[in-house]
Amino acid sequence: MSGGGELVRGVGLVKRFGGIVANEGVDFVVAEGDLVGLIGPNGSGKTTLINMLTGHLEPDGGEVLVRGARVSGRPPHVYAAMGVARTFQLTQLFGRMTVLENMLVPGLTRPHSRWGEVARRARGYLEFLSLSDLEQLPARNLSGGQQKLLELGRCLMLEPAVLFLDEPFAGVHPRLRAELVTRIRELHQGGRTFVVVDHDMESILRISRRLVVMARGSKIADGEPEAVRSDQTVLAAYAGL
Amino acid sequence: MRGLHVYVLLIVAALALAGAGRLNAYWMHVAIIAMYYGILAASWSLLAGYVGLFSLSHTAFASIGGYTSALLVKWLGIPVLLGMGAGVVMCCALGGAIGWVCLRMSGPYLAIFTLGFSEIVRIVISSEDDVTAGMAGLHTAPLFQSATRLPYFYAAFALLAVSLLLMGLLVRSRGGLFLRAIREDEQAAGASGVAVARFRILAFAIASGFAGLAGGFYAHYIGIMTPSVGDLDEMAKLVVMTVIGGMERLPTAVGGAFVVEFLLEWLRDYGQWRLPIFGIVLLLTMRFARNGLVTPFWLRLVRLGEARVSPRSAARELPQKDPGA
Numbered sequence: 290m291s292g293g294g295e296l297v298r299g300v301g302l303v304k305r306f307g308g309i310v311a312n313e314g315v316d317f318v319v320a321e322g323d324l325v326g327l328i329g330p331n332g333s334g335k336t337t338l339i340n341m342l343t344g345h346l347e348p349d350g351g352e353v354l355v356r357g358a359r360v361s362g363r364p365p366h367v368y369a370a371m372g373v374a375r376t377f378q379l380t381q382l383f384g385r386m387t388v389l390e391n392m393l394v395p396g397l398t399r400p401h402s403r404w405g406e407v408a409r410r411a412r413g414y415l416e417f418l419s420l421s422d423l424e425q426l427p428a429r430n431l432s433g434g435q436q437k438l439l440e441l442g443r444c445l446m447l448e449p450a451v452l453f454l455d456e457p458f459a460g461v462h463p464r465l466r467a468e469l470v471t472r473i474r475e476l477h478q479g480g481r482t483f484v485v486v487d488h489d490m491e492s493i494l495r496i497s498r499r500l501v502v503m504a505r506g507s508k509i510a511d512g513e514p515e516a517v518r519s520d521q522t523v524l525a526a527y528a529g530l
Numbered sequence: 531m532r533g534l535h536v537y538v539l540l541i542v543a544a545l546a547l548a549g550a551g552r553l554n555a556y557w558m559h560v561a562i563i564a565m566y567y568g569i570l571a572a573s574w575s576l577l578a579g580y581v582g583l584f585s586l587s588h589t590a591f592a593s594i595g596g597y598t599s600a601l602l603v604k605w606l607g608i609p610v611l612l613g614m615g616a617g618v619v620m621c622c623a624l625g626g627a628i629g630w631v632c633l634r635m636s637g638p639y640l641a642i643f644t645l646g647f648s649e650i651v652r653i654v655i656s657s658e659d660d661v662t663a664g665m666a667g668l669h670t671a672p673l674f675q676s677a678t679r680l681p682y683f684y685a686a687f688a689l690l691a692v693s694l695l696l697m698g699l700l701v702r703s704r705g706g707l708f709l710r711a712i713r714e715d716e717q718a719a720g721a722s723g724v725a726v727a728r729f730r731i732l733a734f735a736i737a738s739g740f741a742g743l744a745g746g747f748y749a750h751y752i753g754i755m756t757p758s759v760g761d762l763d764e765m766a767k768l769v770v771m772t773v774i775g776g777m778e779r780l781p782t783a784v785g786g787a788f789v790v791e792f793l794l795e796w797l798r799d800y801g802q803w804r805l806p807i808f809g810i811v812l813l814l815t816m817r818f819a820r821n822g823l824v825t826p827f828w829l830r831l832v833r834l835g836e837a838r839v840s841p842r843s844a845a846r847e848l849p850q851k852d853p854g855a
Contacts, residue, residue, distance in 0.1 A: 345717065364727065365720035375721050383714035394711045397704040398723030404704070447723055 294321045296356060296451045296482055297342055297373060303350030304337050311337040313506040314351065319451055319484055324477045326497030326514070327486045330526060333503040335486045336378055339453050342484075343375045344368040369398070372450030376440040376457060378486075384429035388420060388439055391428050395446040407446075414442045418472065434465030441472065451482040458492045470496055494518075502526065534835025543691070550683050558679045560795045565686035566748050567787035569693045571772045573740035575783035576697055578772070580706065581733045582713035584637065586765050587628065587644035588741050590651040591621045593760025595742025596749030597655060597662060600670040603750075610673050614746035618739045625738020629731040636716075648765060655757040665757065673750040682751050689747055690784070693740055697780050700736065709733055770812050776822020785824035 299317040303310075312334045319325060319342075329335050340346035342353055344365040353361040355371045374395075383391050392411035396402055415421045418438045423431060428439060437457055444452050454473070458466050470492055477483055477496070487493050493500070500517040502510040504526035510517045517523055553561065574588045595617035603613040628647060632640050655662045662668055674681040700706050708729050711719040720726045749755045758764065767790070775786015790808065797804040815823055 343721065345721070364725070365717075366723050366725045369721060369723035377718065377721075381715045381718040381721075383711050383718065385714060386710060390707060390710075394707055394719070394724065395722035397707060443718075443722060 294356075295319075296321055296323075298354045298357075299338065299342050299348075299351065300354070301351035302338065302341050302348045302353070304334075304341060304346060305349055310506050312341065312348075315503075315506075315508050317342065317501065317508065319482060321450070321482055322480070323451075323482050323484070324473075324496060324498045325484045326493035326500045327484055327503065328488070328490065328493055328500065329503030331488075333526075334506040335503050336455055337506075338503065339375065339455055339484070339486060343373055343453055345375075366398070369395070369447055369449075372447070373453070374444035374447045374449035374451070375453040376437070376444060376455055378455040378459070380433070380436045380440050382428040382431075382436055382439060382443070385427055387425050388415065388428055388431070389424040391439055391443055392446050395443055399447070411442075411446060414445050418442050419468070432462075434461040434469075437461055437469065438465070438472075441469070445476070449481070451484065452476075453484045453486075455486050456488070457485060458487050466492060535831045538831065538834065543687075547684070547687065550687075551680060553683075555679060558683055560792060562679060562682050562686045562751065564788045564791035565690045566744050566751075567768065567771055567791055568690050568784040569740055569744040569747075570768055571775065571783040571787040572690075572694055572697055572780045573737045573744075574768055575772050575777045575780055576701070576740075577733055577737040579777035579779070579783065580701055580713060581709045581730065582636070583629075583632075583730065583733065584641050585628075585644040585734070585737075586641050586762075586769075587648040587651070588737070589764040589768055590648035590760040591625060591738040591741035592745030592748065592764075593651060593655065593755075593757070594624060595621045595745030596670075596755045596759055597668065597745075598742070599746040600668055600749045600755050601661070603671045604668075610671055610750050614743065614750070617742045617746040617749075621742025621745075622735045622739040625741075626731050626735035628738070629734025630727075632734075633727050633730060645762070648760065648762065652757045652761050655760070662755075662757075667754040667756045669754055670749045670752075672753060673747070686747065686751075689743065693743065694780055694784065697736075697740070701780065705729065705732075770808055773812060774808075774815050774823055776825035776828070778821065779825065779828060782822050782824040782828045785828065786822060789824065 295318060297319040299315060302312050302315045302317070304312040315334070315338055317338060327335050337346065341348045344360065344363060344367065347362055352359055355368065355373055360367060360371065383394065389408070389411055392414065393407055396407035396411055397404070412421065412424070415424055418441065420435060420438060420442065423435065428436065431439060441454070441457065457469055461469065473483060473485070473496055485493060485497065494514055497514055499512065500510070500514040501508060502517060502523050509526055510520050510523050550558065570588060570592060577583045577585055577588070598620045599610070599613035599617035602608055602616050603610055628644070632643055635643055656664050658664065673685060708719065708724045711722065711724055712726055712729055716726050745759065748759065771787040771790040772783045773786070774790060775784065776782030794804060797807070
């Protein structure tokens with residue numbers, strides 16, 4: 290952990306879908322300046338955890354606090370207003386709206402925002418993400434990798450304190466993947482906090498400062514990447530033992 | 531020259547207003563009814579086209595607006611305009627309530643729910659003879675004491691113009707951008723900070739308010755309100771008009787209302803056969819021209835003055851809102 294102020298805290302989070310326990314009493318803390326890699330086998334409850342921490346799922350038990358304030362049960366836009374942004378496992382853009390409009394939506398939800406200023410900021414981020422030439426295209430016409438970049442850009446328009454990225458590298462061409470990693474690193478160095486979920490262990494290890502491992506709905510490890518990698522429980526979970 | 535289409539539309543509107551006096555009573559009536567449907571089609575496109583809420587209770591709200599106004603004028607003796615205003619307020623409130631109840635519904639579930647609401651409204655109005663005069667029809671006070679329909683033509687024109695202006699301002703505002711984002715992906719809109727529930731309720735309330743306005747005008751123009759104003763046949767006709775015109779733009783929805791209403795009258799000699807013809811046109815539109823049949827003409831009109839603008843310079847312009855909105 291970086292030792293910064295606490296941004297998001299999940300306490301004893303429980304989520305069940307019918308008979309399936311997706312999260313069983315998970316504690317999770319994100320502090321300012323963190324770059325957390327959240328890994329685990331399929332079905333281990335990573336996305337469910339993120340959904341609860343960003344307001345897209347209401348926990349059956351436990352609670353979510355953002356900067357110390359209890360927010361579980363509130364709608365997602367409240368989390369966004371408090372600086373919690375997220376991307377989705379399967380990219381969810383405003384497909385028939387242009388790339389620029391996708392960026393304008395979150396920017397204009399901010400209090401006292403103005404079209405001109407938001408559009409200028411959006412163009413700045415599009416430049417940063419190498420999407421400037423595509424701003425007038427409908428978002429659905431972008432390639433898979435470009436869509437991932439745009440979704441990241443849309444998050445940035447909220448000027449969030451913390452970004453939860455759900456499988457940002459999945460299905461992305463290696464060249465674009467490298468670009469994504471570079472951008473995340475740059476943003477982190479610029480002071481942003483990240484939680485990155487992915488199966489791509491190599492990319493996760495390249496960027497994360499802290500690694501959290503989930504298995505069967507529980508957190509089984511949380512710490513320095515090197516220490517977690519050599520943890521026998523983690524190895525067993527990944528080997529399916 | 532950008533915005534040339536606005537001048538073209540203003541000239542057409544001026545010609546229509548200047549030439550209205552030359553229309554015979556029959557075609558003037560058709561034009562007035564077409565404008566009534568124009569308000570309904572535009573407000574339904576706001577709901578179904580912009581926000582993706584496929585509500586089938588829109589004509590029921592026109593009926594509620596009409597009956598509210600007619601009954602208040604009858605019982606309290608208030609001026610007709612005040613009655614129409616009360617109808618709008620009633621529809622906004624009820625529409626907002628329906629929007630709230632339907633918050634978690636979309637697609638077929640929302641369509642079925644609103645269909646049920648529409649039928650409840652129709653049956654209540656039909657059954658409560660003592661209040662609504664049921665199927666016999668409720669006689670309403672006229673909006674104007676006039677021997678001709680000309681004042682009604684101007685009134686319908688003004689209502690349509692003001693409605694389009696207000697709805698146009700809404701869809702071009704940041705609220706309009708949020709409504710389109712909700713249509714595209716509610717979850718992503720919420721994650722982007724859009725208060726999805728608030729905007730969905732607002733969209734229902736505003737669209738229902740315009741339906742109530744149209745209904746109020748209709749009630750005090752026709753002189754009699756019957757439950758059929760809000761029945762499913764009327765709703766189906768409204769869907770046909772809006773889809774044939776193009777449901778994702780306000781002007782094309784109005785264009786669809788005009789085209790269908792005038793063609794229905796023009797083809798009157800074909801009796802009931804004209805209805806299946808429109809059914810087939812609807813099917814063909816859905817299959818081959820999902821953006822509607824009026825949309826290509828509208829886009830051509832919008833781009834009239836932009837022929838010499840290079841794509842590169844056009845792309846640099848700010849802020850990019852839907853050019854056809």
